[in-house]
Amino acid sequence: MDSHATTHSAHQDFEIPFNVHARPDTGLYNAKLGIWLFLASEVMLFGALFSSLIVIRTAAPHWPRGWEELNVPLATLNTFVLIASSVTVVLAWANLRLGNLKLGKIFIGLTLFCGLIFMVVKAFEYGSKFAHHHYPSTNNFFATYFVLTGLHGLHVLGGMIVFAYFLTWGSKMWFTERARFTNRIEVVGLYWHFVDLVWIFLFPTLYLL
Amino acid sequence: MTEHVVEAHHDDHDSPENIKKEIKVYLWVFAGLAFLTGVTVWLCYGLDMEVHKAILIALAVATVKGFLVAGFFMHLLTERRLIYGILAITVFFFAVLMWGPAHDIYDKFGK
Amino acid sequence: MPPKRQLRVGRDWMYPGQAKKLLSDAIKADKEEQQQHLLEGHHQHWIRRYVFSTDHKWIGIQYGITALFFLLFGFGLMLLMRLQLGWPGKSFEIMKVLGETRAPGGILLPEAYNQLGAMHGTIMVFLAIVPLAVGAFGNYVVPLQIGAPDMAFPKLNMVSYWCYLPGGLVMLASFAVPGGAANSGWTSYPPLSVIATQGQTWWILGMVLLITSSLLGSVNFLVTIIQLRAKGLTWSRLPFFVWAQFVTAFLLLLAFPPLEAAAVMQLMDRVAHTNFFLPSGLVISGQILGNAGGGNPLLWQHLFWFLAHPEVYVLILPGLGIIAEVLANNTRKPLWGYRSMVGAIIFLGFMSFVVWAHHMFMTGMGTTISAFFQTTTMIISIPSVIILSAFFISLWGASIRFTTPMLFALAFLPMFGIGGLTGLPLGLSAADIHLHDTYYVIGHFHYVVAPGTIFAMFAGIYYWFPKITGRQMNEKLGKIHFWGSFVAINCIFFPMFAQGLAGVSRRLYDGGEQYAHAKHMALATNPFMSVAAFTLLVFQLPFIFNFFKSMKWGERVDSNPWGATTLEWAAASSPPLGHGNFEVVPTVYRGPYEYSVPGHATDFSPQNEPDVAPPPPSSGILPATAVAQKEG
Numbered sequence: 001m002d003s004h005a006t007t008h009s010a011h012q013d014f015e016i017p018f019n020v021h022a023r024p025d026t027g028l029y030n031a032k033l034g035i036w037l038f039l040a041s042e043v044m045l046f047g048a049l050f051s052s053l054i055v056i057r058t059a060a061p062h063w064p065r066g067w068e069e070l071n072v073p074l075a076t077l078n079t080f081v082l083i084a085s086s087v088t089v090v091l092a093w094a095n096l097r098l099g100n101l102k103l104g105k106i107f108i109g110l111t112l113f114c115g116l117i118f119m120v121v122k123a124f125e126y127g128s129k130f131a132h133h134h135y136p137s138t139n140n141f142f143a144t145y146f147v148l149t150g151l152h153g154l155h156v157l158g159g160m161i162v163f164a165y166f167l168t169w170g171s172k173m174w175f176t177e178r179a180r181f182t183n184r185i186e187v188v189g190l191y192w193h194f195v196d197l198v199w200i201f202l203f204p205t206l207y208l209l
Numbered sequence: 210m211t212e213h214v215v216e217a218h219h220d221d222h223d224s225p226e227n228i229k230k231e232i233k234v235y236l237w238v239f240a241g242l243a244f245l246t247g248v249t250v251w252l253c254y255g256l257d258m259e260v261h262k263a264i265l266i267a268l269a270v271a272t273v274k275g276f277l278v279a280g281f282f283m284h285l286l287t288e289r290r291l292i293y294g295i296l297a298i299t300v301f302f303f304a305v306l307m308w309g310p311a312h313d314i315y316d317k318f319g320k
Numbered sequence: 321m322p323p324k325r326q327l328r329v330g331r332d333w334m335y336p337g338q339a340k341k342l343l344s345d346a347i348k349a350d351k352e353e354q355q356q357h358l359l360e361g362h363h364q365h366w367i368r369r370y371v372f373s374t375d376h377k378w379i380g381i382q383y384g385i386t387a388l389f390f391l392l393f394g395f396g397l398m399l400l401m402r403l404q405l406g407w408p409g410k411s412f413e414i415m416k417v418l419g420e421t422r423a424p425g426g427i428l429l430p431e432a433y434n435q436l437g438a439m440h441g442t443i444m445v446f447l448a449i450v451p452l453a454v455g456a457f458g459n460y461v462v463p464l465q466i467g468a469p470d471m472a473f474p475k476l477n478m479v480s481y482w483c484y485l486p487g488g489l490v491m492l493a494s495f496a497v498p499g500g501a502a503n504s505g506w507t508s509y510p511p512l513s514v515i516a517t518q519g520q521t522w523w524i525l526g527m528v529l530l531i532t533s534s535l536l537g538s539v540n541f542l543v544t545i546i547q548l549r550a551k552g553l554t555w556s557r558l559p560f561f562v563w564a565q566f567v568t569a570f571l572l573l574l575a576f577p578p579l580e581a582a583a584v585m586q587l588m589d590r591v592a593h594t595n596f597f598l599p600s601g602l603v604i605s606g607q608i609l610g611n612a613g614g615g616n617p618l619l620w621q622h623l624f625w626f627l628a629h630p631e632v633y634v635l636i637l638p639g640l641g642i643i644a645e646v647l648a649n650n651t652r653k654p655l656w657g658y659r660s661m662v663g664a665i666i667f668l669g670f671m672s673f674v675v676w677a678h679h680m681f682m683t684g685m686g687t688t689i690s691a692f693f694q695t696t697t698m699i700i701s702i703p704s705v706i707i708l709s710a711f712f713i714s715l716w717g718a719s720i721r722f723t724t725p726m727l728f729a730l731a732f733l734p735m736f737g738i739g740g741l742t743g744l745p746l747g748l749s750a751a752d753i754h755l756h757d758t759y760y761v762i763g764h765f766h767y768v769v770a771p772g773t774i775f776a777m778f779a780g781i782y783y784w785f786p787k788i789t790g791r792q793m794n795e796k797l798g799k800i801h802f803w804g805s806f807v808a809i810n811c812i813f814f815p816m817f818a819q820g821l822a823g824v825s826r827r828l829y830d831g832g833e834q835y836a837h838a839k840h841m842a843l844a845t846n847p848f849m850s851v852a853a854f855t856l857l858v859f860q861l862p863f864i865f866n867f868f869k870s871m872k873w874g875e876r877v878d879s880n881p882w883g884a885t886t887l888e889w890a891a892a893s894s895p896p897l898g899h900g901n902f903e904v905v906p907t908v909y910r911g912p913y914e915y916s917v918p919g920h921a922t923d924f925s926p927q928n929e930p931d932v933a934p935p936p937p938s939s940g941i942l943p944a945t946a947v948a949q950k951e952g
Contacts, residue, residue: 014900
């Protein structure tokens with residue numbers, strides 16, 4: 001077994017193989033395989049919700065066009081914001097690979113900031129709906145809108161919490177296990193890209209159809 | 210031995226020149242995504258496209274954008290076969306999940 | 321100035337005798353600490369070591385004890401149900417544990433019967449069987465069998481357990497809320513589940529925790545099996561138990577999320593008054609609901625069964641894995657058809673995703689979609705038959721050792737056969753018209769899970785107990801447990817096929833007593849089955865006693881008392897080291913079931929035993945001939 005390929009952990013005296021460097025035959029390190037498997041399950045989660053939307057909309061006698069009820073310009077802005085955050089996170093990872101922690105952290109911070117903008121705009125959208133007495137219980141258009149964007153929003157929030165961690169206490173690992181820290185940013189980046197990917201499909205489905 | 214090949218590939222991948230090249234690609238992809246976002250909003254919303262056409266256009270553009278994010282940002286284009294395999298299986302089951310309830314409901318309620 | 325004859329020890333003065341004792345105590349304490357350090361690993365605070373452990377072995381034990389408790393609890397719920405079914409409307413003292421609201425004067429109320437039914441199913445499937453099969457056996461055995469020091473993500477493993485336990489506690493707590501526990505079946509069909517009492521919301525929240533536990537666990541299993549296999553352990557040398565856990569993990573990973581989505585939607589329907597599953601124009605107890613409507617109860621059914629069908633394969637697959645290990649070990653020969661079995665289990669896992677609507681044949685689906693699901697359901701019976709046949713054929717020409725695990729494994733074969741065969745008429749949409757929602761269905765799935773999976777679990781417990789504890793369970797008690805359970809369990813479930821064919825519906829509070837067409841069948845069989853259920857309880861007592869007694873006083877064994885070939889037996893002590901499992905990380909040289917290899921000194925060749933040097937190139941002459949030629 002490759003002695004370079006292992007790591008130490010605070011509570012264990014032994015090493016888990018392939019935690020940092022790839023296993024030769026699969027070409028992957030553990031966390032990368034893990035995150036892709038998790039993302040596969042997330043595809044099925046959002047898939048079930050999209051499937052539900054199709055079912056409910058097909059059977060509905062009347063269904064408004066997205067822009068009749070929702071704010072398209074705001075959501076378009078949010079789309080740009082999320083795409084930008086995908087760029088910043090991958091630039092963070094690239095800079096860490098170049099050995100530049102400072103730039104890496106700046107880009108992580110920018111990603112976090114974009115996430116914050118997204119959530120603030122979302123909060124504004126939701127507030128506006130509630131002010132017009134449009135709730136999830138009003139009709140199924142709003143029920144599906146709130147549940148789909150709500151679950152997506154929770155995923156954005158989750159990602160933001162992880163970025164905040166890596167910006168603060170988490171970054172200590174750069175000084176003890178640099179490769180492992182870089183890998184962690186790659187892995188959370190993959191998760192973040194997926195969240196962006198879901199929005200890329202969610203935005204037109206809810207707002208433009 | 211496979212190990213050597215992988216290690217060599219790994220080093221080559223991580224050289225500063227290659228990483229800087231990657232960064233350029235990321236910025237071009239960003240431009241592409243921004244452009245396509247504008248296109249889809251203009252076609253569907255700006256032109257007030259009829260629903261059936263809008264579904265096709267929106268899905269097509271979203272698929273291209275998704276491909277860009279997955280292929281370049283998530284490095285799927287250069288990823289290992291094992292990941293492709295997992296995703297292929299997932300996409301198949303995703304398609305089954307899209308089809309099943311929809312077919313049933315269409316039988317009962319469809320136009 | 322201290323009195324004479326005292327020695328100075330550090331800062332103290334003491335007599336020689338005291339000093340000697342202090343020294344020997346210190347040596348003893350140091351030796352014990354070293355011993356503990358070696359066996360149990362890094363010295364941690366007991367909360368870190370025993371409560372929030374990241375050691376897969378201890379987590380496996382946590383899952384095992386918790387799951388066995390839930391198994392007993394779910395069994396208890398069923399016993400209360402069987403009292404009611406055997407003697408409908410009669411008063412029982414024991415029924416009073418349910419309280420006055422559920423069983424006034426010891427007579428079970430219909431609403432309470434529904435709670436028992438819904439929770440028996442939920443607890444058995446999600447809190448007992450899967451955590452035992454995957455959480456306990458999977459966690460404990462898989463890393464050992466693949467030669468890994470632990471799971472790929474030990475901390476994630478700990479989080480998985482600590483989502484499972486709270487999920488289970490939420491489910492238990494729901495019995496105490498106003499209106500009692502969930503009572504809309506383990507299937508929770510809307511609109512009933514949406515308008516049901518508070519307990520249903522608790523059910524949903526419990527399910528969300530359990531699904532989270534399951535998802536994290538499945539990622540861990542998949543990465544562990546793919547990445548942490550020891551050197552030389554190729555896919556074709558993997559024990560069938562690991563293959564089974566691998567496919568199971570894929571099922572859990574991809575099938576659970578749709579139920580998670582559906583659970584969120586049902587929660588929203590209940591709490592936020594959305595209408596995902598509520599159609600418009602609903603009338604409840606003569607009153608129009610007045611909701612916005614537009615929802616579809618069938619959407620829930622599709623999403624639920626999209627998970628729940630792969631879930632039933634999750635229930636059986638680890639059991640098949642255990643049976644494979646026990647059969648190979650106790651027949652002292654390789655399993656017949658290993659490659660076919662692996663191919664079959666992969667195909668089975670794949671097919672399990674495309675058969676779900678055979679649970680919905682009576683919902684008015686169109687002919688095309690019904691025909692599709694009927695076809696896939698018929699096809700999925702093929703891999704099961706391949707695996708069962710391979711097991712049967714493996715017995716041919718075997719030197720069978722009738723140990724307790726082997727008895728359970730042997731009984732599994734025909735029991736699983738009956739369970740599987742009775743699934744066939746249910747999978748044919750025409751026959752299902754008559755049998756759907758009858759006791760035939762209950763008989764079918766209980767045969768697969770009870771004398772099927774649970775027997776496999778017992779086999780696994782008796783088989784791996786020596787590895788986990790370093791002691792053996794008592795064989796006599798084991799045999800009593802086996803024979804009593806085997807007879808009783810068949811007496812409970814076999815009559816259900818007759819009841820179902822006669823038209824006794826399931827989920828009936830009185831067991832069919834009120835149906836004129838089924839009255840005779842119900843009255844003739846229900847009391848008998850209920851007596852059998854209590855008999856089954858009695859025969860679990862020797863097992864429970866044996867289990868706990870053997871932990872402390874069982875006969876001590878070495879690291880491989882069964883003479884097995886797989887790595888957990890061949891390369892690890894009993895119990896295995898706390899520090900990364902193996903003194904020497906094993907390398908694998910051969911397949912998993914090399915028993916009775918001709919020319920080998922013993923009748924088993926462990927996977928990590930290096931190959932013997934090949935014989936020198938042969939001249940084609942037998943050694944004896946060569947000697948004779950030389951002499952002659």
